[in-house]
Amino acid sequence: MNINSNQLKNFLISGLDILFFLILVTLKLTLFDKSISPEHFNYKLVIKPIIYSAICLIGISLIFKNKGRTRFLYITNIIISLILIADTVYFRYFKDVISVGVLRNGVMLGGVKSSVTDLIKAQDFLYLLDILIFIPLLMLYKKYNISPKISIYKRLASFIIIFTIGAVWDGLSIYKMSLDQPRLITTMYNRVYISKFLGDINFHVLDLYNVTSNKIASLKTISPQKEKEIKTYLSKNSSNTTSNMKNIGKGKNLIMIQVEALQQFVINAKINDQEITPNLNRWIKKSLYFDNFFYQVASGNTSDAEFLTNNSLYPAASGAVYYMYAGNTYSSLAKEMNDKNYYTSVLHGYSEGFWNRNVMYKAEKFDDFWGEKSYNLDETVGLGLSDKSFLNQSLVKMQKFKQPFYSFLITLSSHFPYDDTKGYDSDLNVDPIEDTLTGDYLNGIHYTDAQLGMFLDNLEKSGMLDNSIVILYGDHYAIPKDKTNELYNFEGIKNPTDLNWFQLQKVPMLIHFPKDDYKGINHSYTGQIDIYPTIANMFNLPQKYMLGHDLFNTKNETVMFRNGSFTDGTTFYVSWTNTYYDIKTGNIVPETAQLRNLKDKTLVNLEYSDDILNHNLIKKFENKK
Structure with missing residues (x-):
């Protein structure tokens, strides 16, 4: 009986790092999603995919030996916390979460230091609080954790089983959202929607996957049929029947x-x-x-x-x-x-x-x-040269331009x-x-x-x-x-x-x-x-x-936005909640076949624009003249 009690005790102690990681990461990710969706937030929608993504990370940690596993989970917790802080600060200004593409633009942050420092708040660093608190507890845990050594084969088997369970459950959550929001996963047109319904870990994994797949796709040649389709669409879009x-x-x-x-x-x-x-x-x-x-x-x-x-x-x-x-x-x-x-x-x-x-x-x-x-640079206001001096000097330059x-x-x-x-x-x-x-x-x-x-x-x-x-x-x-x-x-x-x-x-x-x-x-x-x-x-x-x-020559055209939202002047579609509003009354209205067509047209326009950029199609069109 004493042996069984000790075994149970050791088992519980050996799993504390996993339990703490699961609880803390789930809490942090949930709080972040709440912060970016104060008006429309449902714990039931996001809690499962958040847990599933955390289970996937726990599965990876099982590859390592006990102390290595604890170290992996601790460092992963730090990385997740830093990402959440960065996403929180970025969201305050851009109403969005950071993507790989944004990180490519990181060089620009040097020019707006005042903006960045104004956006950071003390409470943002609460995401790191547990890391500091658990340092002494972590040291004690490492000292008293007397779990038996586990062979590499058992660790790999544990990794495969746990990771697969988490990945399958997580994949089902992603698939379910893709049914509700077709093209969202492939276009990533609404990053906030993805993050608040799948969790921030899933968003960043999907973002990395899409950037990688898009890069690979851009290296491939676009099909002649797709090229012709886009060129025909552009031609029809630019044709006018009147000449006001x-x-x-x-x-x-x-x-x-x-x-x-x-x-x-x-x-x-x-x-x-x-x-x-x-x-x-x-x-x-x-x-x-x-x-x-x-x-x-x-x-x-x-x-x-x-x-x-x-x-x-x-x-x-x-x-x-x-x-x-x-x-x-x-x-x-x-x-x-x-x-x-x-x-x-x-x-x-x-x-x-x-x-x-x-x-x-x-x-x-x-x-x-x-x-x-x-x-x-005779007068500075804000980031640089004042508008007063800039416009005065610009007028002098323009007066000398060839007309x-x-x-x-x-x-x-x-x-x-x-x-x-x-x-x-x-x-x-x-x-x-x-x-x-x-x-x-x-x-x-x-x-x-x-x-x-x-x-x-x-x-x-x-x-x-x-x-x-x-x-x-x-x-x-x-x-x-x-x-x-x-x-x-x-x-x-x-x-x-x-x-x-x-x-x-x-x-x-x-x-x-x-x-x-x-x-x-x-x-x-x-x-x-x-x-x-x-x-x-x-x-x-x-x-x-x-x-x-x-x-001057079109009427009743749709205004489309990069996140998939649109308006036709009568109805406004908000993509991140998949909701239609009547502009005059402010009431939510059901989706109609016409609105669904406008939604699809919006996504087609975004897709064609992305294809034009990814494959440098204007150069191809010009060369084929």
Whole structure:
């Protein structure tokens, strides 16, 4: 009896490392999933795949001897904790979890240290707390663990049995989700959805698998049938039956301004009876304004906005196009403008290598990139050269450009965390939200608004606007996901839904014509991918390889997002909850055959865009002419 008791005792002691690992990792992963889905979270959905993925790791640990097994589980726990911290910080800003593609972009983090340090919170490191607490317990465990030695054959058998059980159960969970969300696993278009329904370990394993398989697939040649299918689709997508505003830009300059973190909710809004964006409000009245215009960026953020508007293709499924596909051939706006004998340039007062711009702009055939080294850094706001100095110096440069020209300007000062514009031409009283992120943002965008107003006024005074079409738009959201309650409170939204969130993701977009022609408001639902086709129509450019639509010649088109969500102006589909909302009533509505077709069309568009990038299809199409 004593022998049996000792054996049981030793058995229980020898398995404590496994038990602790299973409990702690399951708890951490569950808490993380709760943190990224505060409005829609179901423990029952995620707990099983989380446990199954942990069992797979436990199975791997059984290959090692007792102390080696404990060491493996301890180190694995540390790695998982660090990944959860990184994913938590990344989610606060990007509303997404880190993928392998994002890690390829890691070099860019050096330029936004202030943003990263502002996003990290002390509670994030609670994921590491157990590691510190269990160090002395681990030492005692190693000392008193007197488990008998197990042969390599038994360890391998244990590994195969336990790992197989965990993998089969885990695989069934993944398969079940793939039935509910077809193409989600292969396209990874909604990483948050995967993580919160399968757990973060499963997400990262699937992400690694997809990146590896996509890399292998990109090395293979795409079938001639698929190539023809995509080319035919592009041809049909670009064909117009009408010609409103056709060639209206002939001989005119094109000035396109991408404004950092400019969201629509500030337009025509007031705080303490003061206009937040008085200058943009004034210029909107002189322009054609699109009030249902959405950003469509993914993890490439600002660079994705540039890519969308200059190429009319979707961002990469993982990572940023500017890093991953800078060696591709593009039928970009700059390239086609060059073919019309336009001088093309980018003007941006920040580091030339940031977002790999110095490489990507060459691929897009811009004649020149006027970056940080081309400016006198006489005033710094936020990350770099102030918008005031940047726009003033840019105007001087543009006045010397050979006409007609296409100039693409990118502002900087209103970059997160928006805490460096006070005292710079900003007299906005933001009480009672002083010292909040939203309050800082209102001050930051108020400052940028003043500089944009001055720049546009100076363009008008110089006479340049008499022969120029100006397009101005916001690049992406301003308020991160973890501060949505501040935004909801500012907007007076109670009991918010995902529809409320999406409706707040609109950004301003205006087109100003000479002599204030065509001014008014267009209520069509549109997105950044539609800008290039619209310009192509106005300047009579080829429209061969575009997934967007000319805003003057199409109606009732769908705005599609990289995560698989979409809207047709009547209904909004939110992919991460697989829910349809009626825009007018805000009510959830059932899926119809028409909505299902739009959902499938969205995934087809994303798939074709990925194929174009992965296989450099534009180069192939051009070579086959």
